[in-house]
Amino acid sequence: MKDKVGREIEYLRISITDRCNLRCAYCMPESGIKLMDSSELMTFEEIEKVVKACAALGVSKIRITGGEPLVRKNASALVSKIKAVEGIEEVSMTTNGILLNEQLSELIAAGLDRVNISLDTLHSDRYYEITRGGELSKVLSAVDQSIKAGLITKLNTVIIRDFNYDELMDFVKLAEDLPVSVRFIELMPIGQGKDYKSVTTEEIRKTILKERQLEPFSQVTGNGPAVYYKTESSKGSIGFISPLSHEFCDSCNRIRFTAEGFLKLCLHWNLGINLKAALRRGCSLMELSKIIEKAVREKPNHHEFMMSMDNKVDYDTRKMVQIGG
Template sequence: MLFDNHGRQLRYLRLGVTERCNLRCFYCMPEEGLPWSNKKQLLSYEEMLRLVGILAKMGISKVRITGGEPFVRKDLMPFMADLSQIEGIEKLSITTNGTAPTRHIEALKAMGIHAVNLSLDTLNKERFHKITRRDEFDQVINFYQSLIDAGIRTKINTVVMEEHNLEDILPLVELTQKDPVNVRFIEEMPFNGGSKGYQKIDWNYKKILQLIAEKHPTIQKLDDHASSTSYNYQIPGARGSFGVIPAYSRSICGTCDRIRLTPKGDLMTCLYQNEGFSFRDFMRQGASDQDIQEKFMHFFKRRAKNGFEAEEQKSQSNTFESMATIGG
């Protein structure tokens, strides 16, 4: 088993495969997009497989593929199939915006995908267009329904934004009554790639939960597993459940079991930290597997206690990348 310097077991890798995205959600990036990295600046699939193999031997057992939008990278599905065969990787999942062709869903199911997280901030077509700056709502809803029909464990990730989608909170909660889906409401974070200024949020997880409880006073608290990022609930009799993620409040840092590798190969041991160490460059300079393992351990034993400590250590305060470049 793998532990950090605070005694937290590390089991979960979030692996960004691309920075690029075919949507332009205003809370993630400017309308014109970002200065994308070229192919040579990104980890190759072979380099990713090598790093995941090393991490699996160290104790990482769960991998989530993130982006950007993972499906915009060519040959993603064969790569995921190879990833699923790495000894020690017990759970493989993916986060997507749902704009990919639904034909991928059966292939995901066939390779034993553990879960699909669908980024969806509204159930209203007009609001979807305003938030994403793209007209892909019908495709995303079709992708969602295909996931449900295929029996794949599905989560909806919804960023809660004042003046933009508060009216979607209750309809999304009520979606869990019909479908076996877990809807997770996420506090808005400052990782917007410069699309707007850094600002504190008003709609934190407590306020979100209060709104839901006022409409559904009989909601039941569910057990949260040891490293859960969300506080989870259910409407009595519902097929699904919902949760609130204190991503900005950071009240769940004490049980964090995850690390990140960005599409360019930077290790991020905390979402709020400064730019991470480049394993891309380290490998390309000829590092052995043993060298790489020792370098991972070096940084795992120097993790920030929580997101606030990591933010304090940033070289430029109040400067945040896009979630697309960090890796979901």
């Protein structure tokens, strides 16, 4: 499936809930957000139907997100449904890791191929602060158990200048000690994220180079735009994801399906189509595929996060937790 500029769309990110068991400061207000009524959430059967329609168009990789996907009951059952769809080669999940240990065996049995765990600090007090109450020990245990279970494990780390910039080398050391990919991600100016000072991946890389040599590393598989390196003693790898400083829109291969049923074509723009009505009137798979294919042709050429939004009417004003990670 190609969009109007010829990008091959093969990757679908599916948010299965807008609920989260943390209140990360750069993601949502301390008081939380107005949650969707459960009747408005896409059912697992509706999600499965969208996956089948997308798979028929060439989508082969699925990532399950939230909110926090593991707060939704029986998330492993959805993994199993998606993994069984013809044409789907890989199912992964992004999670904060708090509930991962207690569901890990079920997820692996269901066919989960890889997991990305959000982890912005290795200090318990800072983790409690940034997440507004989270327990770091649960996340570190989940990382350890995921590795022991043989699950491909990546850590998503957002560097914030006045919060965790001094932990850069601690995360590098983590990638040297464990067979994980630590990915440094530029903070997106979405919702509460606009209130924090981001750091470019180029600055992060230069800081690391003061203490380590970095060698390009191409053996990490995945669906996104991360550029990977290894240090001389790495068991794992170090990745850099640069959506702002090095826009990678020209190679974007993804679309998003939100928890309320909106097929979202770009993280920045509020453009796409709500599939809920078609799904709930019982549209056929062929009809659904045609609706999706037509919508994808209008995928925006690029985001404009770095530009003033004063006169823009189509950009998404929701919190990241509402959009999907």
